[in-house]
Amino acid sequence: MEANEADGIISFIARSIGAQENAVRLLTSLFLGYPFAFFHRQFLHGKAAILQHLYFISVGLWICYFNFGFAVIHSLANILLIYVLLVTVGGTQLSVGLALIGNMSYLLYGYLLPKDTDNYDISWTTPHCVLTLRLTSLVFDIYDGRRKQNNAKLSAEQESTALDKVPSLIEILGQTYYFGGFMVGPQFSMRRYLDFVNGEFSDKITGGPPASVKPGLSRLVLGLCYTLLFQILSVYTPDSYLTDPEFLNSTLLYKLLYILIWGRVFLFKYNGCWLITEGACLVTGLSYNGKDKNGNDLWDGCANIIPYYCEVGDTGQKLIQGFNINTNLWMAKYVFKRLKFLGNKDLSQLCTLLFLAVWHGTNSGYFINFCLEFLIIKCEREVGSVVDLNPTLHAIHTSKLTYPIIWFIKRCCILIGLGYALIGFALLDFDKWLTVYNGTYWLPFIIYLTVPIWKVPLKVIFPPVKSRQNGEQNHNTDKQSKTE
Structure with missing residues (x-):
C-alpha cells in the first residue's frame, strides 16, 4: 500500500468516527502491535538477540515515521546523546545529573515549539515523553550498578534493575523502539528487556513462547471496550462544554455531577490505549512477572492500569x-x-x-x-x-x-x-x-x-x-x- 493510499484511509476513518487523524494513526499503531507480536512469537522467539533487536528497531522506526514523518530524528538524536554520555561518564553522579537536564531539556524544547492548536496535540513529543523516562532510568540503573560494585547498599527495588555495564547501542535502540512500549508506554527496565530477548520468559517446559496469548487478547478486548465507550460517551460529554455559557450558568450541583461523569469518560481513552498496548506486550511475553503463591504465571509486569x-x-x-x-x-x-x-x-x-x-x-x-x-x-x-x-x-x-x-x-x-x-x-x-x-x-x-x-x-x-x-x-x- 502506497503512502498516499494509507493517508487516504486514515483520513476517511477519522472523518467517519469524528476523530483527529493523528489520534487514528496512534490507535492504528497500537493495534498493529498484535500482528508484529505474533510475528515475533512465530519466527523470532528464541532466536539470536541481535535479530530481535534489529526487528524491534526497524518496526519501531517505521511506526515513528508512520506517525510523525522525519521527526523520528528527535528520538534518534536523544538516544545517541545518552549513549555518548554513558560511554564517557556513565555510572557517575555527573551522568545522572546531565541525563536529567539533557533529557528534560530536549523534551521541553519540543513542548515550546509552535503548536497547531491550543489543545493537546499528538506529535513527536508524545512518544518522547516515554523515551525521556526510559533513557533517564537507564542512566540511573547503570549508576546503581556502579554503586553496587563499590559495595554500596541498594534497596531491593534498585537491585532488581541495576546494570553492571553499559548496554550496547543496538540494545538501547531495541529497548527504545520495542513496538509494545514506544508510543504510549509502558515503562520497563533494560534488565527486563534483556531478560526477555535472552529467553528468560520462555515456557519452562517446552522452551517455546510463553502461554501469554490468552491474557494478551483479553487485555485487547477490554481495551477495545474502553475505547468504544470513550468514542460513544465523549459525544455527550465534550471538553468544550465545560466553558460553554450553558454549563457556567447552571446550578452548582449540575456542574459537579457533570464534572464527575466527564472526568470518568475523559480517562477512558487512556485506559483503552494502555490496555491495548499492554496486550501486545503480553503476546510477546515481555510482561512476565514471576509466579503467584499458587504457582500460576503472573502477567502484570507491563500493566499500566x-x-x-x-x-x-x-x-x-x-x-x-x-x-x-x-x-x-x-x-x-x-x-x-x-x-x-x-x-x-x-x-x-x-x-x-x-x-x-x-x-x-x-x-x-x-x-x-x-x-x-x-x-x-x-x-x-x-x-x-x-x-x-x-x-x-x-x-x-x-x-x-x-x-x-x-x-x-x-x-x-x-x-x-x-x-x-x-x-x-x-x-x-x-x-x-x-x-x-x-x-x-x-x-x-x-x-x-x-x-x-x-x-x-x-x-x-x-x-x-x-x-x-x-x-x-x-x-x-x-x-x-x-x-x-
Whole structure:
C-alpha cells in the first residue's frame, strides 16, 4: 500500500468516527502491535538477540515515521546523546545529573515549539515523553550498578534493575523502539528487556513462547471496550462544554455531577490505549512477572492500569495506584525516593508532582492538576488518621451495614475531586480552566485547603483513643502509607 493510499484511509476513518487523524494513526499503531507480536512469537522467539533487536528497531522506526514523518530524528538524536554520555561518564553522579537536564531539556524544547492548536496535540513529543523516562532510568540503573560494585547498599527495588555495564547501542535502540512500549508506554527496565530477548520468559517446559496469548487478547478486548465507550460517551460529554455559557450558568450541583461523569469518560481513552498496548506486550511475553503463591504465571509486569481500582476505588490513593501504574512507579523510584535527603515526605511528594507536571508539558493546566492531586492525597491522610484512631468512626467505616453507603459517598466525592483536577489537564490554557474554576467557586480547593481548620472540631467530637490495639493499627496504616 502506497503512502498516499494509507493517508487516504486514515483520513476517511477519522472523518467517519469524528476523530483527529493523528489520534487514528496512534490507535492504528497500537493495534498493529498484535500482528508484529505474533510475528515475533512465530519466527523470532528464541532466536539470536541481535535479530530481535534489529526487528524491534526497524518496526519501531517505521511506526515513528508512520506517525510523525522525519521527526523520528528527535528520538534518534536523544538516544545517541545518552549513549555518548554513558560511554564517557556513565555510572557517575555527573551522568545522572546531565541525563536529567539533557533529557528534560530536549523534551521541553519540543513542548515550546509552535503548536497547531491550543489543545493537546499528538506529535513527536508524545512518544518522547516515554523515551525521556526510559533513557533517564537507564542512566540511573547503570549508576546503581556502579554503586553496587563499590559495595554500596541498594534497596531491593534498585537491585532488581541495576546494570553492571553499559548496554550496547543496538540494545538501547531495541529497548527504545520495542513496538509494545514506544508510543504510549509502558515503562520497563533494560534488565527486563534483556531478560526477555535472552529467553528468560520462555515456557519452562517446552522452551517455546510463553502461554501469554490468552491474557494478551483479553487485555485487547477490554481495551477495545474502553475505547468504544470513550468514542460513544465523549459525544455527550465534550471538553468544550465545560466553558460553554450553558454549563457556567447552571446550578452548582449540575456542574459537579457533570464534572464527575466527564472526568470518568475523559480517562477512558487512556485506559483503552494502555490496555491495548499492554496486550501486545503480553503476546510477546515481555510482561512476565514471576509466579503467584499458587504457582500460576503472573502477567502484570507491563500493566499500566488496574481496571478494578479504576472502577471501584473510593480514595485518590487507590485510583492513582490503578492508573498509569508504571509511570507512577517510575516517579516513586527515581524521583520521590531519591529525594529522601530532604527529610520531609510532603516536600518530596510536592517536588515529584512538580517534576511530573513539567514532564507532561509547560501548560499551566498540568500544574493546577497535580497541585490538586497533592491536596487530595494529603486530605485523605489527615481525615483517615482521625477515622482510624477513633473506635466509633472506625466501626462505622468498616461495618457491613454502612460500608456500601460510605463507599458510594466516598466514590462520588473522589470522582468529583479528581475530575475537577482533570479540568486543568484537559483544557490546559489558563483562561479556560480559570473560567471553569471560577464558575464552580473553587469548591474542592476550599474543602481541601481548609482541612487543618475543620479537622480540629472533628477531632474534638471524635477524639483519638490511644489503646494498644488502635496504636498498632495506626502503625500499620503509617507503614502501608509509606510503602505506597
